[in-house]
Structure formats: C-alpha cells, structure tokens
Amino acid sequence: MELTKNCWLWFLVLSVTVQFASCDQEGFLSLSCGGTTTYVDSSNISWIPDASYINVGNMTTVDYLDRSSSSRLPVRFFPDSLRSKCYRLPLSNVSSVVLVRAQFVYKNYDGLDKPPEFSVSLGRAMTTTVNLANTDPWIEEFIWPVDKGTLSLCFHSLPGGGVPVVSSLELRPLPQGAYSNGLADFPSKLLKKTYRINCGYVDGSLRYPIDQYDRIWDADKDFSPYHVSSGFDIQNTFNLTSLKENPPVAVLQTARVLARWSDLTYNLPIDDLGDYYIVLYFAGILPVSPAFDILINGEVVRYNYSVQRWNAEDLSFTMRGIKSLNITLKSTSFYPLINALEVYEIQDIPRETSSTTVSALQVIQQSTGMDLGWQDDPCSPKSWQHIECNGNMVSSLDLSNVKMRSISPTFGDLLDLKILDLSNTSLSGEIQYLGSLQSLEKLNLSFNQLTSFGSEFEDLMNLQVLDLQNNSLVGLVPESLGELKNLHLLNLENNKLQGPLPQSLNRKSLNVRTSGNLCLSFSTLSCTDVSGIQTPQVTIFSPSKPKDHKHIAAIIGAVGGVAVASALISVCVILFIRRKKPQESSAQSAQVDIKNWNSAKVFSYKEIRSATHNFKEVIGRGSFGSVYLGKLPDGKLVAVKVRFDKTQLGAESFVNEVSLLSRIRHQCLVSLEGFCQEAKQQILVYEYLPGGSLSDNLYGTKSKRITLSWVRRLKIAVDAAKGLDYLHNGNDPRIIHRDVKSSNILMDSEMNAKMCDFGLSKQMTQGDATHITTAVKGTAGYLDPEYYSTRQLTEKSDVYSFGVVLLELICGREPLTHSGSPDSYNLVLWAKPYLQAGAFEIVDESIKGTYDPESMRRSALIASRSVERDASRRPCIAEVLAELKQAYSIQLAYLASGGFMN
Secondary structure: OOOOHHHHOOOEEEEOOOOOOOOOOOOOEEEEOOOOOOEEOOOOOEEEEOOOOOOOOEEEEEOOOOOOOOOOEEEEEOOOOOOOOEEEEEOOOOOOEEEEEEEEOOOOOOOOOOOOEEEEEEOOEEEEEEEOOOOOOEEEEEEEEOOOOEEEEEEEEOOOOOOOEEOEEEEEEOOOOOOOOOOOOOOOEEEEEEEEEEOOOOOOOEOOOOOOOOOOEEEOOOOOOOOOOOOEEOOOOOEOOOOOOOOOHHHHOOOEEOOOOOEEEEEEOOOOOEEEEEEEEEEOOOOOOOEEEEEEOOEEEEEEEEOOOOEEEEEEEEEEEEOOEEEEEEEEEOOOEEOEEEEEEEEEOOOOOOHHHHHHHHHHHHHHOOOOOOOOOOOOOOOOOOEEEEOOEEEEEEOOOOOOOOOOHHHHHOOOOOEEEOOOOOOEEEOOOOOOOOOOOEEEOOOOEEEEOOOOHHHOOOOOEEEOOOOOOEEOOOHHHHHOOOOOEEEOOOOEEEEEOOHHHOOOOOEEEOOOOOEEEOOOOOOOOHHHOOOOOOOOOOOOOHHHHHHHHHHHHHHHHHHHHHHHHHHHHHHHHHHHHHHHHHHHHHHHHHHOOOOOEEOOHHHHHHHOOOOOOEEEEEOOEEEEEEEOOOOOEEEEEEEOHHHOOOHHHHHHHHHHHHHOOOOOEOOEEEEEEEOOEEEEEEEOOOOOEHHHHHHOOOOOOOOOOHHHHHHHHHHHHHHHHHHHHHOOOEEEOOOOOHHHEEEOOOOOEEEOOOOOOEEEOOOOOOOEEOOOOOOOOOOOHHHHHHOEEOHHHHHHHHHHHHHHHHHOOOOEOOOOOHHHOEHHHHHHHHHHOOOHHHOOHHHOOOOOHHHHHHHHHHHHHHOOOOHHHOOOHHHHHHHHHHHHHHHHHHHHOOOOOO
C-alpha cells in the first residue's frame, strides 16, 4: 500500500477484530458481594456468592446494572459495630502474581444520600482510600505478589466516613514473571493500577475473553489537547514470546501514530506523589521502522528507539518521587507510535512481624479466654487492639482490665516491647517470665494480687517506670531494683512491704513512692515486727491553769516519745536475739551434717570475702544473683555464687540442697566445692572452669571466644549429654535440670564440657513418678512448649532444651533473634524443616566443608526429634547421647582419613 506524506499527517488509529474460539478461566475467582445466587455473565464468566469468604456484613441490592449482573446489583455493607471486615481470598492455585480487582457501588442504597469514604487494605498493606462521593461506582485493581496461600482484603472505616460497601471482588492469575521489574523488591512491593490504555482504540474498553487474563484495557482518550484520533485498519500477527506480560494481540494491533517531526505526548494526571512503574508496548504494524526518543517528565529514558516491522517489544521504567506524568515520543525518523501503556503506583508491603511474636500473642489471647480480634499480622495494615507497633515490631501491649490471672511464659517472647500494661488483670503470685524483655521501659502491674517480686528485674536494664501499687507484695524490696540505673519512677504504694529500702534506690533521679505499706523507708531501723507493737497509753489530765497548757503538753510529748523509743529498742533487742539463735544453730547443724558428706566444705563469710577480694570480679549473673571469681588459700580458683535475697531458701531447705548437690559427682557436671550460710548469706562455691560457656564461644567477642570446629562441637554435645544423662538416670533421686541452655554449659581449659547451674533443679522423689507439676522456670527460646502449657515437668522438657542447644551448635545462631526474615526469628521454627529434609544450607558458615555428611545428618535428625512439640515423640536423653556418640565417631573417622580439620 502506497502511503503519502499527507496521509500520515492525520492521527492514525489501527484496529482489528479478533475472534477467540475458547478461553481458559482456570484460577478465576469472581465473587458477587452480598449476592445469594450463582450465575454466568455475558462474557461467560461464572460468579458465585461471597458468603464462603466472609461471615460478617449486611446484604442489599442497588439499581445499577453492569456485566456481572442481569438485574439489580447486590452489595455488602459493613456497619461500624463490626470489628473485622475482611475477606479471605485463596491463592493456593496461583504460582506467581495475581490481579485483584474490587468494585465499590453506593447508588444511595440506604436512602441517606451520604456516599461513604473508607480505606482498603490488601494483606499487610494499606492500599487506597475509596470516596464514592467523587466516583460511583469505583473500581480498583492491584497486582499482588503471591507469598502465602491466603490474601486478606479488608475495609477500614474513617471518622465520619460512613459505612464501607463493596459489590464485587475478582482474582485473576497473571503470566509467570509478569510485571517482575516493577516488583523487583518482592515480596515487599505491590502495584496499584493507575492507567492501562489501549492506544489508538476509541470504541470502549477491552477485557475477557480478548484478554485471557481479564485485564481491562481502557479506550484511548484525548490525554493531550493536541491529539485527535482517526482510524486505520490492519491485520497481522506478532512474536509475543519476549513479552512477559503477554498483552492481547488485539491491543498490539492498534496504535496512536503521529506525523513525522511531530511529538506524540500523553499527559497523565496522577493522584499521589510516589514511585511509579511504567510499561510501554510497541509493535511494528507500519510498513516502515520509525525511530524516536522516549522522554518521561522531560528526561530522555531511551535515545533513538526503533520499532522493527512485525516485532513486538515492551520497555519498562521506574520513576521515583513524581507527582505528575508526561510521556513523550520525540521523532527522529518516520512516525512515532505507541500501541499500549500501563502505569502503576508502586506501594510498599510492610515487613511481616516476627512469627515468634505472633505465636506468643496468639497464646496470650487464648489464655484470656476472650476474642480480642487478633488475626493476621499484629502491626500491619493496622495495629491490633491493645497493641502499638514501631514498624513491624510490637512495642506496646496494653491488656489492662483484661483478666489474665497469671503471667504466661510467652510474654518472654515479646522481645521488642517497650511498654507493658497488665494493670487490674487479676495477676497473683510471683512476677515472672519478663526477664528477657530487655527493651522494656514502662511496666505497669498495679491493682493485682501479686505477692512476690521474683528474680528477673535485674535484667530489665532499660526500665524507666515500674508501677506495682495496690498489690499484695510482702517482705523486703529486692536490691536488684537498685541496679536499674534508668529507673526514675518506682511506685510501691499500698502493698505489704516492710523493712529498709535498698540504699541504691536513694538517688535524686528516682522517685520512690512507698505510702500504704507496713513500714518502708531508707532508714536502717528494722521494721519487721513493728506492726505488732502497741502504741503506749498515756493518761492526759486536764490542766488546772490555761497558761500551763503548752508546758504540760510538751512534758507529755516527751514522756510519750521516750516510751515509744524504749519500746522500739526493746523489741529490736528481742528480735536480734531470737534471730541470731536459729541462724547459729542452723549453721552449726549444717556443719555437723556436712561432715558426714565428705565432699563439700563449710566456708565462713570471712573466708568467702577474702577469696573473692571482697567480691571484686563478677564473672556471671543469673536469676539467683551474681557469680564472682574466687581463689582459695591453696591457689585453687573457684566460682562463688551469691544468692540474691529473694531466691534464698530457709536454712533447712538450703542445707538439703547443699546435701543434694554434694552427692552429684560426675566428670561432666560442675562440682560443688563448698558453701556458706551466715550473716544472712547463702553462698555456693563451685569449681571454676576457665574455658567460658558454650554461649560465649559461639556468640561472644572474637577476642574471647575459641573457634569451634564441628568435631569440637560434637565433643561438647556428647559431654553435656553425658551430664544430663547422669542427672536423669544415674542419680537417686532422679533430677530434672529445668534450665538447659548454652550459657549453662561450661568448658575447662581443654574444652571438655560440663553442665552447671542446678539451682532450678527438681527431684523426682518417687521411683515411679512420671512428672512434677510446678510453676514454669527456664529461659525464653529453650522452654518446652508442652511444659509451659501443662505445667507438667518431665525429663523430656530437658530434652527439648538440649535439642535447642544442638540446633545452636549446628546453625551457629541463638534461639531467638531479630536478624534476617521474620520466619527465621525463632531457631526451632526456622531450622527444623530444613534439617528434617536434609537441607544443610543453614549450617553455620564457619564449619561448612569441614564435616562428614553422615555425621551432620545424624546430629540434625536427633536435634529435630528432640524439639518435637509433642513430648511423647521426643527421644530420651540416653538415646540422644547414643546418636551423638555415633556422629562423633563418624566425624573422627572422617578426619583420620584425611578430611578437613579446622
């Protein structure tokens, strides 16, 4: 066909009629929101009611016809009284990306003539605000990167915005890899459609079945005042294999074309300042090959771009921080043309909250016996009720006035908390399970029935406000509160506390409130039994002369003061004598008893102070108190564990514990050297191991830790398992450790490992006992989930904790961490599936290439079995030990045969 120059001066539109024999609807989901019947529309798409995907909201119909209905259009609306307004859309059959389309229609269905305004979220992302006063109906399209089997689409009311309403929802699978350039930061981005234009085509929009993915291609409007459209017909086919988005052939067979030396311009208004993804489609439908520069907002993004005849190509660009969009094709030869274009706003998908945090919150919700409306992600798109977030981290939890009764161990997994309010929640007993919350700044436990401080406050080093008013706390205020250097408000009002306050709390920066207790002050005077002293009775005679009134009153006051002082002194002397006798007798009794043990030595407090150089060097801290380095007169180094006041036992109980520990003698258990019980002190003296803890050597500073090869790690695991096996099976009574963790495995100078810290241990006193019911003790990340849900303590609880240690040895990372993706925060949840599948890419980088695969396989398998949630499926420690010995032998043979040795 001969084309003259004058012909090309007209603006051309190329169109064809394309016939489709059949189209595939696999993966399509079309919901008639508020509908009650199934039907097929004019495009042969099947529509179903939405009741299976949402269980809230009211239904009605409106007088509005579209292609998805043959009569009145059903709608679903959501009154403000509804807490959740979310659809759960299945994505299990979608492999890559999916188009999500929602239509919102008001049409004055309620007769109030008040079109609503509300927000819409997809998954964790708040995506758009719908204002039906501006446009009715309102259609939104999104391209969502599939990362889970279900997608939540939710509606959020706005103040004064009225009732959210929706009429239809559609899911359409898109080609594998489509729009991948715009989703380059998958899974943290989604695309919101701004424009999808079938350039040069003016006879309405095209969609299914012309587009097999049911995208809506809008007709080409006059986006610039310089454009006028005219028509031209042509039929041909193109090679579409290079186009990942797979646009319809019919769309590529039309184009907007301009005359030579003219510029083709699209001015496209955009609503929001943001980042935009642009796809331009070019097809060689002209008998010539035009060339032109492509400019976006005046910036040249492609020089001298040429469209080859019969070829189809696309170009994609990302423009960041723009608030207007101008696309210009500047001619260099022949005739600029464009066949189609798409413009999407790039939106962020907030990071997922840690799976450990989500799991803990779900357990807490269950423990309340209430439906708090906690579903999906705690922080996105909006924070759950009672929760505040900083990004994807739960920073505040306010459960005040929600009945809790006890502090669940899962509170210890909320590691990012800065504010925790459990006031008026019926809590009782000991304050516990909060020691791991080292970011905590404000803790409110007021108006409960708590009776004991517990022993974990010393770990809350960032605590600024501690409110314990109106509880039933008894006894002394612990010294550990004075170690909280950031604390500026301590409210102890209206408890049953008595005695002197720790002098470490007596500082200008700290406001201590103590009113409403028995006797609580910074005075050194003991107030233990002052409440039982009767006020002296003084008879006051009426003065005979008014002028003597002041004089007599002064005498009476003085007499009364002397009487009170005398009474107080007498009481204190009596109390001192009464207290001194049982302490002396207990110490003497202990010394007599311990001579029969022929193992541990009784130390005086003076000897302890001398050995530790007045408690100079702290080498460890725990729930019991502090551990100091000591040196005995014979030169032997020892670890001196000084029990904190609140962890002290009665004299008889302490002697019984020392008796038990003295009988535990095993080469893989840290041995007790002696003890001291005098001057209100309970001190245990252990052998000192200079190699540090396993935790120190895995995670400590490089200057202090020793590189642990795989064979060394196996040797440590075998040693620790031997110690634990002795406690479970080699001792009478059997002992459950209760706090197995990497920091409680110590090494000597030759890196032989020993288990330590039996201060939390429990005896199985009955030969046929299967468990002990007890309050949960232990460390977050190591706790057996079945143990803290049932309070049933068995040897399998130790096995779970030891399994976590094995995972640490294999993976070289701590049980709880916030590095990496949310799925990796909890070591057990992250590592177990890999190791069970024999996928060893998660093995610690420092030992990769140094281990025998069979040795690693056996170790990984026994570790995975040890951390089974169901205790009955875990092996006993003897079986664990046997497997580790086998793995150790295999690794030794591997090294002996010339394998790599670190």
